[in-house]
Amino acid sequence: MADMSHDEHLLGAFRPTLDEVDLPATVISGVLPPELDGEYLRNGPNPRFTPVGSYLYPLEGDGMVHAVMLRDGQVRYRNRFVRTPMIEREEAAGHVLWPGLMSGRAGQLPTAEEVGPDLAGSFRDMPDINVVRHSGRVMAMAEGSTPFCLGPDLATLGRETFDGALPVGMTAHPKIDPVTGEMLVFCYMLEAPYLTWSIIDRTGRVVRADTPVAGVDRPVMIHDMALTEHSVVLVLSPLFFDVMAAMRGGSMLSWEPDEGTRVAIVPRDGSPVRWAHGDTFWTWHMANAFSRPGQDGSPSSVDSPIVLDMVQHSDPGMGMGRGTHTSAFVRTTVDPVAGTIAHEEIEAGRLEFPRIDDRRLGSAHRRVAVGYRTATAPAVMGAFDAVRVFDTATGSAQQWTSDGLVGEPSFAPRPGSTAPDDGWWLDIVADPAGVAPSRLVVLDAADVSAGPVATVQLPVRVPLGLHGNWLPGQE
Numbered sequence: 001m002a003d004m005s006h007d008e009h010l011l012g013a014f015r016p017t018l019d020e021v022d023l024p025a026t027v028i029s030g031v032l033p034p035e036l037d038g039e040y041l042r043n044g045p046n047p048r049f050t051p052v053g054s055y056l057y058p059l060e061g062d063g064m065v066h067a068v069m070l071r072d073g074q075v076r077y078r079n080r081f082v083r084t085p086m087i088e089r090e091e092a093a094g095h096v097l098w099p100g101l102m103s104g105r106a107g108q109l110p111t112a113e114e115v116g117p118d119l120a121g122s123f124r125d126m127p128d129i130n131v132v133r134h135s136g137r138v139m140a141m142a143e144g145s146t147p148f149c150l151g152p153d154l155a156t157l158g159r160e161t162f163d164g165a166l167p168v169g170m171t172a173h174p175k176i177d178p179v180t181g182e183m184l185v186f187c188y189m190l191e192a193p194y195l196t197w198s199i200i201d202r203t204g205r206v207v208r209a210d211t212p213v214a215g216v217d218r219p220v221m222i223h224d225m226a227l228t229e230h231s232v233v234l235v236l237s238p239l240f241f242d243v244m245a246a247m248r249g250g251s252m253l254s255w256e257p258d259e260g261t262r263v264a265i266v267p268r269d270g271s272p273v274r275w276a277h278g279d280t281f282w283t284w285h286m287a288n289a290f291s292r293p294g295q296d297g298s299p300s301s302v303d304s305p306i307v308l309d310m311v312q313h314s315d316p317g318m319g320m321g322r323g324t325h326t327s328a329f330v331r332t333t334v335d336p337v338a339g340t341i342a343h344e345e346i347e348a349g350r351l352e353f354p355r356i357d358d359r360r361l362g363s364a365h366r367r368v369a370v371g372y373r374t375a376t377a378p379a380v381m382g383a384f385d386a387v388r389v390f391d392t393a394t395g396s397a398q399q400w401t402s403d404g405l406v407g408e409p410s411f412a413p414r415p416g417s418t419a420p421d422d423g424w425w426l427d428i429v430a431d432p433a434g435v436a437p438s439r440l441v442v443l444d445a446a447d448v449s450a451g452p453v454a455t456v457q458l459p460v461r462v463p464l465g466l467h468g469n470w471l472p473g474q475e
């Protein structure tokens, strides 16, 4: 088995931490907005033991959730592993028991002798991608399996299946409708029906369970989704699962760019899925989608054109591309009636993690913040050194460049204000060398180029991670 300890996603700012702490943090510059009351949670891959065989960033690793709690001008930091049965079994063994997905052993799941009868033949749970609050639950989300619920102190409470209604799990990128409070999710799977979607109401009751998306005849990997007032929007790029190849010792994932990219428009009322087809692109993350009203001012319908803002890539990376990797922030228009996809490139560049003011999810939005890589940042997937905010109304952009490496910006709305984009972008800045403690920065959403209005020195380093969310204390 390969030695993974020199993988670039296990070194420097990505280097996992084994320390779990609960300590005060200090404002070192500026003033924290006194209205900011709540906690910023962020998840990310943080392998408990050095992986064997392969380490496929950003899909593998154990989950570690970091919390920065702001209350009455005081700041506290806490972090905890998401304690899955797999971590507990590996801790008992003292080493990793599940091989990496690309190790050539992915088709050979651990035996009862290796991991015990209850976990034999099971894939590793990896709730390391996102952390989301809905219906009173705080959930660490995995790429296509069940979330794990966390307690107020970040202790892992257990697997969340919503009273058994969603036993297979869901995407790590559910979307919560700010109007209805519903959480919409999809789930892909290796066997038919390959792709399903579900609705969980604001109380946590599953009101539509595992409804197949008709027209999907192969297992396909989809990382994110978008939501409109009328539809769930799923982008099906040609990244397929190849279980037979994995069983033969090959790659579990197959990038087939000659196949084109399809978009499924899945009406939330359960009516037939609309499909659009276009040239091949890959997307990890979408900022938002919304249905365009009629030119005569008539309200939108399920058949209205959908505007979809996302980061598009020429290929998924991870060693799969056939040429030069390109990426851009793109506004795509999908016509559910004509079945067409049209792209308008807003800006090319190395960028990822697009977010909006989530109170606008599913409706027309204006500003989109991303993690952005300037020329001085290391050319490593997932490494960004600036927060850049696109104004889709004017076509302009603002940027704050840090002296370290940033992650996904998360929006914290100003309490009491309903004005879109009124609030702050939160982000954690990491030391590129992976030595110095990290900082939380608070950027005024009206002018990120002015730099942080407050910087908080965290007590420890926080490895670069994936997705997070601001959870207001009032909820």
Ligand SMILES: [Fe+2]
Binding pocket: 129, 172, 173, 223, 224, 284, 285, 466, 467
């Ligand atoms: Fe993601």
